Amino acid sequence: MKAEYDFSKAKRGAVIEPAGKTRITIYIDDEVLAAFRARAEAEGRGYQTLINEALKISMQAGDAPLTLDTLRKVLREELHAAA
Numbered sequence: 001m002k003a004e005y006d007f008s009k010a011k012r013g014a015v016i017e018p019a020g021k022t023r024i025t026i027y028i029d030d031e032v033l034a035a036f037r038a039r040a041e042a043e044g045r046g047y048q049t050l051i052n053e054a055l056k057i058s059m060q061a062g063d064a065p066l067t068l069d070t071l072r073k074v075l076r077e078e079l080h081a082a083a
Helices: 030-043 047-060 068-082
Strands: none
Touching: 030 047, 030 068, 047 068
16 A cells, blocks of 8 residues: 555546436425425435426427526426325
8 A cells, every 4th residue: 555645636426417307405385395305205206306397398388498487387286296
């Protein structure tokens, strides 16, 4: 073993970053998150995947930009369908 190692060019974390995805921080109402988590557990899937799918569906509704009202509508519809 060496007495000293050079870590000046080292990188922390995964070497390969996932393509096509970006890590963000987002605030979601507690009840919305709880509903997605419950649905995800029932389906055996990830809750983040379900949220991502709901957002993709809202984008397919047209070329209109995603607004806060549209996002709320989509989330309510998804939560109602899961109940």
